[in-house]
Amino acid sequence: MYQALYRKWRPLIFDEVIGQQHVTETLKNQVRNNRLSHAYLFIGSRGTGKTTCARILARAVNCEHPVDGNPCGTCPACRGILDGTIMDVVELDAASNNGVDNVRALREEAVFSPSAVKKRVYIIDEVHMLSTAAFNALLKILEEPPAHLMFILATTELQKVPATILSRCQRHSFRRIDAATLAGYLESIAEKEHFHLNHEAAELIARLADGGVRDALSLLDQCSASETIDVDAVYNTMGLAGNRRVAELLDLILKHETAGALRAFNGMWMDGKNPAVLLNELSGLLRDVLMLHVAPRGALDLLSGGYDTATLSAFSKRLTAEQLLSAA
Ligand SMILES: Nc1ncnc2c1ncn2[C@@H]1O[C@H](COP(=O)(O)OP(=O)(O)O)[C@@H](O)[C@H]1O
Ligand SMILES: [Mg+2]
Ligand SMILES: [Zn+2]
Missing domain, CATH: 1.20.272.10 (Zinc Finger, Delta Prime; domain 3)
Structure with missing residues (x-):
């Protein structure tokens, strides 16, 4: 089955994430020195690496032999989290689990120690979608979190997250990727995929993606039917x-x-x-x-x-x- 480029090339370690060094270097340092927070909030426009970094961090904190702050990728913890057999790292989409009952259920489950790894990690995407009651329930856990618990919240809309939640999280802002960096990244992916992508076309795609890596890779995917991906091919494919x-x-x-x-x-x-x-x-x-x-x-x-x-x-x-x- 064909796998979309943006799935196939999701970075597995911090060092593969582009354009967010201010975030990834800080997180690597925290893993190295074991100075982790119990709650993180990742903010930024879509497709810039929030979910990717949340998953990397969840593995890094549980990895048996982190490599310079990155998850090793080969220990049982890394492998189990990656293939989904370890259930202590949980991803929730707040857009579809936004009720207070969802958060209460989470709270009941969260008090138990993790079964296979050091930390139970909850990644809550689109956290701004939670109802007020759900936010209040979440706040209760964030106020007195057990030591085995970590939350990584992600959102595109900071202004919709209550101040009480914000003040209990360590905040990291994800930037739009500048066009030159993004174009260079597209060229490196194209090379691995054996696409003939020329530089002008890479720049045009980068610009059309408006700083989002996921959008850029999707556009590249759409253009990949062309023998040579040049500016004309991009213009034609994109209408x-x-x-x-x-x-x-x-x-x-x-x-x-x-x-x-x-x-x-x-x-x-x-x-x-x-x-x-x-x-x-x-x-x-x-x-x-x-x-x-x-x-x-x-x-x-x-x-x-x-x-x-x-x-x-x-x-x-x-x-x-x-x-x-x-x-x-
Ligand atoms: N900073 C980045 N570096 C490299 N690839 C990225 C980056 N941000 C996003 N991507 C690509 O886009 C896809 C979606 O990224 P994701 O982390 O889910 O974005 P979001 O910020 O919306 O959570 C990833 O699988 C990856 O292929
Ligand atoms: Mg996401
Ligand atoms: Zn590991």
Whole structure:
């Protein structure tokens, strides 16, 4: 059976997690020095490594011979947790177990010592979905946690987690991965998968994924049917052909090819394109060109995602900042 890339390449140790060194180095240190907290809260946008790091941490704290703060992956604890035969590490999705009864049941079970490993670890995903009563029940355990217990809570929406819970957890923020790091990661995965992914295309996918590794790997998956994954393949697979036409229209306008521009506009009009939407897209493109113009390096992460770097930098060279400002 085909396994999605983002599942196949889920990191098994902290050192394989990209772009979150501020979190992974801290956690490795805590494992090394055995200075663990009994409750963690992982915050950040989706697909940035929260669940991945929660699972790694759950193994690292129970591993018999951690390697520099990473789980060894080969001891009975590591293997048992990974293949699901050790039941002391429990994952709960708060989105579907959000009632007070769920948390009470958890509390009854949590008082017992773990059966096979050192620590019973509860990973509660989407914790902001818990009901108020469930949060209160959880708070009771967090106030006086038995020594054998550890909680790792994860959420995309910090503002929905009550302050009383926040104050009892050690907080770690997961960042969006910058486009350059993400592109490099995609290239390394592509190499292992024997895909022919070129650099421009890797950058475009990274930008479209908006800093999320899961989204980036899913996009790469979708493009992988192409013999060579280049910018064209990404545009076609992602249904971004429209962006191509917008860039062509801008090109004709800049060349003062009025007849050609009108023809291009007419073509889009006949295909049902709303002129107001088209104007919006043109100004979005100009905004991206302007970003790249004023900050060639730093702006890479601020681009809207729909255009490849070559297209943008070609426009950037043809226009001054003044022209761009007045046009956009
Ligand atoms: N920082 C990261 N480094 C490497 N891969 C990652 C990272 N973040 C996410 N991934 C990839 O995306 C998938 C989903 O990540 P996950 O940790 O479940 O994200 P979330 O933050 O939504 O919990 C992983 O299986 C992995 O393939
Ligand atoms: Mg998750
Ligand atoms: Zn181990």
